[in-house]
Amino acid sequence: MEELGIRHIDDLFSDIPEDLRFKGELDIPGPYAEAEVKGMVLRQLEKNWTLRCPPFLGGGVWPHYVPAVVDEIVRRAEFLTSYTPYQPEITQGMLQVIFEYQSLICELVGLEVANASLYDWASALGEAARMASRLTRRDVVAVPYLISPQRLAVLRAYTEPVGIRVVKVDYDKTTGLLDLEDLKEKVDSRTAAVYIENPSYLGFVEEGVETIAETAHDAGARRRPREMGSTPTTKRAPGDYDADIVVGEGQPLGNHMNYGGPLLGIFACRNDPRMIRQMPGRLIGLTQTQDGLRRGFTMTLQTREQHIRREKATSNICSNEALCAVASAVYLSLLGPQGLRDLAEVVASRAHYAMRRIGELPNIRAPLFSSFHFKEFTVSFKGRTVAEVHRDLLSSRMHGGKPLVDEFPELGEAALYCVTEMHSKRDIDRLVSALEEALER
Amino acid sequence: MRRFRQADWEEPLIFELGREERVGFTVPSVEPEVSDAVGDIEELVPTNMLRSEPPMLPEVSEIEVLRHFIHLSQMNYGVNSGVFYPLGSCTMKYNPVINEVVAAHPKITEIHPDQDEATVQGVLGILYQLKRWFLEVTGMDDASLQPAAGAHGEFLGNLLIRAYHADRGEIDKRREIIVPDSAHGTNPASAMMAGFKTVEIPSGEDGCVDIEALRSVVGEHTAGLMLTNPNTLGIFERNISEIAEIVHGAGGLMYYDGANLNAIMGKCRPGDMGFDIVHVNLHKTFSTPHGGGGPGSGPVGVKSFLADYLPVPTVEEEDGVYRLDYDRPKTIGRIHGYHGNVSPILKAYAYTLALGGSGLKEASEIAVLNSNYIAHKLKDVRGLSLPYAPGVPRKHEAVLSASGMAEETGVRALDVAKGLLDRGIHAPTIYFPLIVPEALMIEPTETEPLEALDAFIEAVKEISDLAYSNPKEVLDAPRNTAVGRLDEARAAHPKTICLSWRAYCALAGRG
Numbered sequence: 001m002e003e004l005g006i007r008h009i010d011d012l013f014s015d016i017p018e019d020l021r022f023k024g025e026l027d028i029p030g031p032y033a034e035a036e037v038k039g040m041v042l043r044q045l046e047k048n049w050t051l052r053c054p055p056f057l058g059g060g061v062w063p064h065y066v067p068a069v070v071d072e073i074v075r076r077a078e079f080l081t082s083y084t085p086y087q088p089e090i091t092q093g094m095l096q097v098i099f100e101y102q103s104l105i106c107e108l109v110g111l112e113v114a115n116a117s118l119y120d121w122a123s124a125l126g127e128a129a130r131m132a133s134r135l136t137r138r139d140v141v142a143v144p145y146l147i148s149p150q151r152l153a154v155l156r157a158y159t160e161p162v163g164i165r166v167v168k169v170d171y172d173k174t175t176g177l178l179d180l181e182d183l184k185e186k187v188d189s190r191t192a193a194v195y196i197e198n199p200s201y202l203g204f205v206e207e208g209v210e211t212i213a214e215t216a217h218d219a220g221a222r223r224r225p226r227e228m229g230s231t232p233t234t235k236r237a238p239g240d241y242d243a244d245i246v247v248g249e250g251q252p253l254g255n256h257m258n259y260g261g262p263l264l265g266i267f268a269c270r271n272d273p274r275m276i277r278q279m280p281g282r283l284i285g286l287t288q289t290q291d292g293l294r295r296g297f298t299m300t301l302q303t304r305e306q307h308i309r310r311e312k313a314t315s316n317i318c319s320n321e322a323l324c325a326v327a328s329a330v331y332l333s334l335l336g337p338q339g340l341r342d343l344a345e346v347v348a349s350r351a352h353y354a355m356r357r358i359g360e361l362p363n364i365r366a367p368l369f370s371s372f373h374f375k376e377f378t379v380s381f382k383g384r385t386v387a388e389v390h391r392d393l394l395s396s397r398m399h400g401g402k403p404l405v406d407e408f409p410e411l412g413e414a415a416l417y418c419v420t421e422m423h424s425k426r427d428i429d430r431l432v433s434a435l436e437e438a439l440e441r
Numbered sequence: 442m443r444r445f446r447q448a449d450w451e452e453p454l455i456f457e458l459g460r461e462e463r464v465g466f467t468v469p470s471v472e473p474e475v476s477d478a479v480g481d482i483e484e485l486v487p488t489n490m491l492r493s494e495p496p497m498l499p500e501v502s503e504i505e506v507l508r509h510f511i512h513l514s515q516m517n518y519g520v521n522s523g524v525f526y527p528l529g530s531c532t533m534k535y536n537p538v539i540n541e542v543v544a545a546h547p548k549i550t551e552i553h554p555d556q557d558e559a560t561v562q563g564v565l566g567i568l569y570q571l572k573r574w575f576l577e578v579t580g581m582d583d584a585s586l587q588p589a590a591g592a593h594g595e596f597l598g599n600l601l602i603r604a605y606h607a608d609r610g611e612i613d614k615r616r617e618i619i620v621p622d623s624a625h626g627t628n629p630a631s632a633m634m635a636g637f638k639t640v641e642i643p644s645g646e647d648g649c650v651d652i653e654a655l656r657s658v659v660g661e662h663t664a665g666l667m668l669t670n671p672n673t674l675g676i677f678e679r680n681i682s683e684i685a686e687i688v689h690g691a692g693g694l695m696y697y698d699g700a701n702l703n704a705i706m707g708k709c710r711p712g713d714m715g716f717d718i719v720h721v722n723l724h725k726t727f728s729t730p731h732g733g734g735g736p737g738s739g740p741v742g743v744k745s746f747l748a749d750y751l752p753v754p755t756v757e758e759e760d761g762v763y764r765l766d767y768d769r770p771k772t773i774g775r776i777h778g779y780h781g782n783v784s785p786i787l788k789a790y791a792y793t794l795a796l797g798g799s800g801l802k803e804a805s806e807i808a809v810l811n812s813n814y815i816a817h818k819l820k821d822v823r824g825l826s827l828p829y830a831p832g833v834p835r836k837h838e839a840v841l842s843a844s845g846m847a848e849e850t851g852v853r854a855l856d857v858a859k860g861l862l863d864r865g866i867h868a869p870t871i872y873f874p875l876i877v878p879e880a881l882m883i884e885p886t887e888t889e890p891l892e893a894l895d896a897f898i899e900a901v902k903e904i905s906d907l908a909y910s911n912p913k914e915v916l917d918a919p920r921n922t923a924v925g926r927l928d929e930a931r932a933a934h935p936k937t938i939c940l941s942w943r944a945y946c947a948l949a950g951r952g
Contacts, residue, residue: 004810009809012810012813012834015833016679017682020681020709020713021708021709022709022713026578026706026798026799026802028577028797029794030797031794031799032794038539041543041791045546045548045563047562047563047566048549055556065468066550069466073507073511075545076511076514078514078517079517080519080733081520081730082520083731084731086870089925090922091516093513093514093516093923094733097513100455103942103945107496107943108498112943113944114940114941117735119590119593119777120589123593123777148778154778157752158776161603161635236493237492240492256784257551258784259549259552259561260783261589261780262735262782262785263778271944273935282734285932285933286939286940286945287932287937288928290928294451296928300929305626306629308626310630310639313630315630316627316631317590317593318591318592318627319589319592319722320590321736324735333510334466334501335466336459336464338500340498346469348485348486352482352485353478353479356478372486372490394560399557399560421469424469425472425475
């Protein structure tokens with residue numbers, strides 16, 4: 001203050017007009033010492049229940065195990081407390097990890113280009129719809145009827161302002177799969193993209209991918225299936241069935257659930273310069289040092305981005321989910337092809353075990369559809385409501401699936417259950433007994 | 442000046458490590474009873490959906506993975522691990538370690554967002570409290586915590602502006618969002634995302650909004666104005682009440698870009714300045730770490746007349762019980778699949794408790810003091826100047842221009858930045874705002890001790906001296922970082938662009 005020749009700190013705020021100055025103190029408790037802060041936050045968190053096993057919930061966020069090595073890496077202050085790598089010489093570490101993340105995602109989904117991350121699956125879908133519309137100069141996006149209503153709401157928020165219309169494609173009532181006849185009817189010269197989910201929101205695997213791709217491409221549309229992270233070894237990669245853009249959720253790849261955020265929006269596309277130029281989000285490229293002596297990494301094609309192109313940018317995204325991408329890079333490196341295959345096997349096996357055991361109970365159907373399910377499946381009750389069953393499960397500290405009654409009333413008293421490697425056979429058996437008891441009441 | 446040398450492991454790509462059939466992690470086995478019951482799961486998968494080849498992922502052991510990523514972390518620079526990170530507009534303050542400790546608790550990390558409200562009262566209480574404090578600091582009436590970043594908040598803000606005008610039957614004519622030429626690039630891009638056209642207005646000689654220019658563009662086409670105050674030059678927009686009057690008078694709404702809130706907490710509030718919508722970057726002002734690009738969190742606050750349009754659900758409280766409220770018939774819907782970036786919100790909650798109302802105010806005061814100290818010490822350094830109203834105090838940041846140096850020595854803002862890296866100091870934001878040639882945008886924040894500010898000032902002086910005595914030395918910087926300057930043209934050229942390991946292998950095969 002001496003250097004500045006001021007006597008009071010308020011001298012530096014003298015340019016704020018008198019009538020705008022905030023008089024008095026902000027009504028916020030504190031300050032508290034670290035020990036007190038810790039006590040207060042943990043006491044508050046204690047109010048969250050301890051369940052007997054992870055909730056049987058999926059649908060967009062899933063209870064998967066996060067390896068200790070992942071947590072160890074994302075805690076490193078050099079990663080955790082750095083900003084966007086605007087100065088590549090001093091941030092090669094982050095740039096290389098993100099390049100590796102992009103590369104790992106490409107291997108998973110079978111495409112050549114992936115960006116450095118978007119906020120979450122839902123916003124990635126919104127961005128993909130807009131990108132498809134820019135590429136095709138068309139304004140209709142076809143989505144499955146059985147899409148998550150939350151994701152659909154985000155898609156609408158992203159597309160409505162620019163006049164893109166979302167149409168829903170019906171499903172086969174027995175298999176749950178996309179109704180290919182209805183798809184053919186709804187895809188025409190206005191269709192910018194056909195979006196499918198694999199596995200679907202309700203857990204089954206969409207099989208008619210060749211026909212869907214053909215239908216979409218015949219009409220000149222871009223097809224955008226999403227690939228959900230932890231299944232790729234069992235399932236075909238979307239790039240292998242002609243997907244042009246792939247979006248998905250990276251949370252299951254090494255990120256904790258954290259009550260739904262941060263998540264990790266995966267976004268990948270074909271190695272087509274026209275498509276890459278229309279991509280939203282940051283891209284890290286491999287290059288050389290100016291002296292040509294060694295490899296290095298840098299942000300590239302920034303002319304697509306808001307800080308250069310402003311209102312002509314492909315998206316407004318600036319902060320993304322880089323640290324979640326770091327977690328996923330570590331996760332995929334740890335698991336490798338064998339680990340992923342083993343994981344897919346244990347997840348699907350236990351889910352099928354659960355489906356079988358639950359399906360054997362009286363007054364229950366699981367699943368409602370005949371297709372192959374991966375880790376999520378529908379369960380419907382007769383005689384008791386989803387809400388009643390849910391309450392009974394909670395009373396024994398078990399958390400059942402997500403109620404579908406409001407989302408898809410035509411499915412009856414149904415809920416969406418999810419089983420992962422975090423649910424042991426014992427957990428599943430306990431769930432089955434609890435369900436049995438609940439239905440006998 | 443101490444000598445800095447960044448670690449450099451010449452780290453291979455993860456794909457270049459390991460060997461076939463190596464695994465870094467074991468997943469639980471399928472129980473025999475389970476496999477007896479379901480058999481070989483692969484036989485149940487529709488055959489056309491089976492992968493013919495496994496993905497080409499690396500096959501590495503646990504310790505190889507751990508070391509690889511630790512090596513890479515050592516080739517990075519964070520505010521908690523470096524010495525000074527004055528990246529303008531990014532508010533790189535210390536990220537308190539205690540916040541990481543509480544955020545790693547399983548009672549937050551292992552909670553599913555679709556859990557019954559009764560089972561998550563703890564986290565709902567945190568979300569609700571933070572919302573209340575956010576409203577207190579900004580002077581707004583209601584808020585959504587869904588935006589995952591500042592730009593996401595701007596997008597939501599523009600959707601709210603849209604919904605408001607649509608509700609009044611005026612959206613067809615109100616197509617324009619006004620932004621000053623000094624605005625963050627996200628402002629015009631966010632307006633575009635919501636389907637608006639942007640109208641750019643020039644800054645006056647004092648660096649503030651040119652009132653006459655504003656008057657000349659407002660009208661019945663105006664949907665709103667986006668502004669940050671203090672602006673990106675670090676100057677407080679004194680005429681903000683008049684600006685608000687002009688925009689409101691034309692039927693438009695006022696949007697506050699909260700990227701610069703760290704200057705004014707407890708001193709004045711956007712809600713009192715006439716703003717209708719506000720976003721705040723928790724990863725700036727509220728100390729949550731930026732993770733090398735994200736996650737952030739950008740809650741949006743509104744005045745009560747816009748509350749009906751907020752996304753659902755919002756977190757509410759009734760008799761000490763917290764719940765998610767979906768009852769907003771005019772809602773814009775959602776912009777995030779769930780409840781926003783909860784983990785950063787928890788960290789901001791812990792931060793706010795640690796500082797309290799008085800501490801937040803003090804944080805702003807010291808942040809402003811620090812930036813004025815730097816501006817004062819640097820404005821007379823040879824080759825540098827403080828454009829726009831040099832007599833007016835700066836707020837949280839100051840923008841200097843190196844255009845004198847560039848003309849006289851050929852050493853540009855970019856080179857000054859690289860020179861700083863060589864001295865172990867992160868560079869300021871450069872070439873922004875666009876209205877300052879050779880801009881060096883410096884934001885020291887309140888958490889840096891005087892010694893760090895002096896060391897930075899010393900380093901800039903040293904670079905200036907070098908520029909005038911031996912410019913080549915600055916132009917060749919950096920030498921002490923993991924790598925020297927990179928070939929950006931090669932990175933972007935259609936023939937050499939390489940965005941993945943796949944592309945790298947293809948290029949290598951071709952070459």
